[in-house]
Amino acid sequence: DAGVTQSPTHLIKTRGQHVTLRCSPISGHKSVSWYQQVLGQGPQFIFQYYEKEERGRGNFPDRFSARQFPNYSSELNVNALLLGDSALYLCASSRDDLGNTIYFGEGSWLTVV
Amino acid sequence: QKEVEQNSGPLSVPEGAIASLNCTYSDRGSQSFFWYRQYSGKSPELIMFIYSNGDKEDGRFTAQLNKASQYVSLLIRDSQPSDSATYLCAVNRATGGFKTIFGAGTRLFVKA
Numbered sequence: 001d002a003g004v005t006q007s008p009t010h011l012i013k014t015r016g017q018h019v020t021l022r023c024s025p026i027s028g029h030k031s032v033s034w035y036q037q038v039l040g041q042g043p044q045f046i047f048q049y050y051e052k053e054e055r056g057r058g059n060f061p062d063r064f065s066a067r068q069f070p071n072y073s074s075e076l077n078v079n080a081l082l083l084g085d086s087a088l089y090l091c092a093s094s095r096d097d098l099g100n101t102i103y104f105g106e107g108s109w110l111t112v113v
Numbered sequence: 114q115k116e117v118e119q120n121s122g123p124l125s126v127p128e129g130a131i132a133s134l135n136c137t138y139s140d141r142g143s144q145s146f147f148w149y150r151q152y153s154g155k156s157p158e159l160i161m162f163i164y165s166n167g168d169k170e171d172g173r174f175t176a177q178l179n180k181a182s183q184y185v186s187l188l189i190r191d192s193q194p195s196d197s198a199t200y201l202c203a204v205n206r207a208t209g210g211f212k213t214i215f216g217a218g219t220r221l222f223v224k225a
Contacts, residue, residue: 033213035215041217042201044215098211101147
């Protein structure tokens with residue numbers, strides 16, 4: 001079975017632009033979480049979605065938004081990009097939203113110039 | 114106070130030694146505890162999870178949980194150079210909805 005898949009793998013954007021990152025969870029998993037990881041730090045929780053509903057939101061500005069589709073895939077959108085948004089964006093999936101193990105995709109490396 | 118705290122290291126141990134990695138957490142309502150390994154430039158991969166107080170062993174890895182002390186640890190026996198990585202402690206807390214929170218990670222170097 002395929003693991004968590006993310007796209008794109010790498011991308012470069014200019015300040016002020018918008019970016020959309022995509023994630024497909026492990027087959028059978030209904031929950032998707034998004035994390036931001038800046039170099040030298042642990043992953044920071046951005047959002048969790050389960051059955052298309054937002055179940056958790058971290059301390060990120062409103063420029064960050066996400067959604068989950070009927071097939072449980074998910075998108076993370078970031079508007080008005082800042083240099084500080086440069087990071088590895090990780091998607092993780094789990095069976096449900098009850099604290100089960102989360103499994104990560106390979107991540108999307110975003111560079112804002 | 115950070116929700117999940119780890120010593121950033123680096124922790125350096127010789128090949129064949131035991132590496133001991135520690136983690137404390139602040140939310141007493143936390144129920145699930147995880148250790149992930151992250152190689153440079155890669156995404157985190159799950160090593161172990163533990164839910165109950167005590168020890169849990171899986172090969173060369175042993176996770177230890179003490180909920181009263183809000184303390185989780187990971188022991189790596191017979192450390193190998195390939196174990197050199199950053200180890201992330203993660204806690205799934207129930208307060209405000211289940212979500213998995215990560216520490217900053219401990220860098221481990223195993224010297225051949």
